[in-house]
Amino acid sequence: MNTSSPVTRQALLGALDGLLQPEQFRDYGPNGLQVEGCGEVTRLVSGVTASLALIDAAIAAGADAILVHHGLFWRGQDGRVTGWMKQRLSRLLAHDINLYSYHLPLDAHPELGNNAQLAQRLGVERLAGEAGRFGEQSLGLLGERRSGSAAELARHVEQTLGRSVTLVAEPDRAIERVALCTGGAQSYFEAAIAAGADVFITGEISEPQAHYARECGVAYIACGHHASERYGAQAVGARVAADLGLQHLFIDIDNPA
Incomplete structure (x- = not known):
C-alpha cells in the first residue's frame, strides 16, 4: 500500500453514497456507515461480509475503515448485543474502525456492482x-x-x-x-x-x-x-480509494456457501 493522506469519515461516506446511491433502493438493512469509528481514514479494507475473521484481518492490516456487502444489521434480526454480535462489535469499537456496508446498491451498480x-x-x-x-x-x-x-x-x-x-x-x-x-x-x-x-x-x-x-x-x-459476490466491494473500494487518495486492500475470507 502506498503512502496517502487521511480523509474524514464523513467524506468517505459521502463518496460511497454518491457512487452507490442507496436512497434509490428498498433494502433489508441500513446502507452506509453502520459502526462509527475514528474521525479520519487512511487505510480502507474491503471484503464480502463483516465476519469476525474479516474484522481481525482488517485490524492486522491497520485498517481505519472496512467496506462490505453484508453488514451487521438486518431487518427483523434479534437486536441484542450478545454472542457473535458482541464479538464483532467489540473488535470494531476497541480498534476504532468504521464499518460501511452496502447491500442492494452494491449489487446493482452498472459498472462496479456485483452483477x-x-x-x-x-x-x-x-x-x-x-x-x-x-x-x-x-x-x-x-x-x-x-x-x-x-x-x-x-x-x-x-x-x-x-x-x-x-x-x-x-x-x-x-x-x-x-x-x-x-x-x-x-x-x-x-x-x-x-x-x-x-x-x-x-x-x-x-x-x-x-x-x-x-x-x-x-x-x-x-x-x-460468496463466490458470486467477491468482486463488487473490491471494485468499489478500489475506485473510492483512488478518488480520495486512500490506501486500499481487498481481503477475501473464504466461504464454501
Missing part, C-alpha cells in the same frame, strides 16, 4: 438500457454470451470462480441470452424466464428452482453466494 463485475469476468455483454435489467427493483442483469452448450458455460463459470457449480439443464442446450443476479437471488428465476433468458446464473439454488428449470427448459447455474 456487473461478475458479468464482465464471465464475458457476458450486457444489453443496453432497460433491456439489460430484469426482476424486482431492476436488480438483475440481462446480457448475451454465446456458449457451445450449458455444460460448456458451467465449466467456464467453474474455471473463472475457482469452485464447482450446480447445473440444472440439458447439458447440450445452446446458450445465448444470460440472466444474472448474484448471491441469494433464487426468486429472480421466474423473472429471468419471462425475460427470455436461456440460462440464469446466481449464487444459490433452492428446491423449487430445479423443477422450474427442468419444466421450463431454462438452464440454472448456482455458483456459490
